[in-house]
Amino acid sequence: MFGFGQDIGIDLGTASVLVYLQGKGIVLREPSVVALDRDSGQIFAVGEEARRMLGRTPGNIIALRPLRDGVIADYDSTEKMLRYFIDKACGRQGFLRPRVMVCIPSGVTGVEERAVRQAALQAGAKQAFVIEEPLAAALGAGLDIAEPSGSMVVDIGGGTTDIAVLSLGGIVCSNSLRVAGDKMDEAIVRYIRREHNLMIGERSAEELKMKIGTVHRSVGEGESMDIRGRDLVTGLPKTVNITSLEIFTALQEPVQQIVGAVKEVLEQTPPELAADLVNKGIVMTGGGSLIRGIDVLLSEETGLPVYIADDPISCVALGTGKALTMLGVLKQSNPSEGRRPVLKR
Known part of the structure; x- marks a missing residue:
């Protein structure tokens, strides 16, 4: 040993x-x-x-x-x-x-x-x-998944979003979506290239997402940030001011895919476990759960309470x-x- x-x-x-x-x-x-x-x-x-x-x-x-x-x-x-x-x-x-x-x-x-x-x-x-x-996310978030009661976890990482309803120590129904933090970064890169003729790297896109990113209009509105990249017209370095509303627009496609996947899992959930979720709600983990407004958006879309784990990245x-x-x-x-x-x- x-x-x-x-x-x-x-x-x-x-x-x-x-x-x-x-x-x-x-x-x-x-x-x-x-x-x-x-x-x-x-x-x-x-x-x-x-x-x-x-x-x-x-x-x-x-x-x-x-x-x-x-x-x-x-x-x-x-x-x-x-x-x-x-x-x-x-x-x-x-x-x-x-x-x-x-x-x-x-x-x-x-x-x-x-x-x-x-x-x-x-x-x-x-x-x-x-x-x-x-x-693993449910265990790390401190959920008691061994009980005959439903718990739901949404783990938004860098490469995948994993959604699962758990009961009696196992996964009852789940969905794994290859849409997460990386796809959000790519969406921001595409948006800025299309709207501003500016080519930026994925690191710069991630910085925008973390600092002024929002997926709900009521959260973080009115913020902006300067971003540097290469002008696609002149080929020269250029600085552009990007607003949080633009990031909100850029993130709509990947975020709606995640919301749709959450709804699909809820549709597959047995009625007794679905009843448990009305009180217990959804627990969010992973770095993607730190994007502002995602808990508010999920709660609005599903009608369930949504909680972000204490240390979502470490769960x-x-x-x-x-x-x-x-x-x-x-x-x-x-x-x-x-x-x-x-x-x-």
């Missing part, structure tokens, strides 16, 4: 990676970006240092995000990034290799699930388990850590294939 603190929970997100070390809590929170030497394939930088290089690297260095839409897009880079984060979180422990719990979106295929588990094993894990994001990572402490009461949904935990009743 391992010594204390050797179990690791990883929120392997499209935008950022959070690492939970048993006994210490969240010890690492870094962007999921890797900078590689184009010729040798060697790691040049990982995490925050690599993120600063996005769009700014010379020809021999490539900065990339190895995860797209919540799943592995570049296996080798993901493995190298995971190894770096595991080593950084718990240090070189000699022969002691940790058990690792990694979260996955609820809609992944068996191939995508195996890729995540295999990457964790190759990165140095003794055992690799996976847990669905809505289940999934905290949930993976809690799941590791419950391995004794977890059963495997498919023992022959491996390791997607479902809480026992």
Whole structure:
């Protein structure tokens, strides 16, 4: 058996990676970006240092995000990034290799699930388990999902939005939408290119979204911010003032897709559990839940109370850590294939 603190929970997100070390809590929170030497394939930088290089690297260095839409897009880079984060979180422990719990979106295929588990094993894990994001988010948000009562979680991350109704320690109905923070950034880039003939990067779009972004007219109206980019007409650098109303307009398409997915899950919910949700409402987690007005909008659209978790960004990572402490009461949904935990009743 391992010594204390050797179990690791990883929120392997499209935008950022959070690492939970048993006994210490969240010890690492870094962007999921890797900078590689184009010729040798060697790691040049990982995490925050690599993120600063996005769009700014010379020809021999490539900065990339190895995860797209919540799943592995570049296996080798993901493995190298995971190894770096595991080593950084718990240090070189000699022969002691940790058990690792990694979260996955609820809609992944068996191939995508195996890729995540295999990457964790190759990165140095003794055992690799996976847990669905809505289940981890609910555990991290402190919801009592073991009771025969309905709870609903909406987790808006960087690559995916996971929506689930949970009861008796399992997922009753769910939807995983590959529309989340990244698609919102892309929508802002398209809007500014179309309306202002200005090309901006995804980092600048994310900054706009975080500082003046709103998805409800009553929240954050009247704010503005200067953004710099390349003028598509002259080809020269240019500064444009963008208002919160423009960001509201730009975000309509991805946000309405998320609202539509939430309504679909509610339509699939058994009536007894739907009755529970009238009082308990919807709990929101993930970085996307911090966009101003999204709780107000969801509440208006569904007629249910909507609450944002205390630390929405950390919920999934905290949930993976809690799941590791419950391995004794977890059963495997498919023992022959491996390791997607479902809480026992």
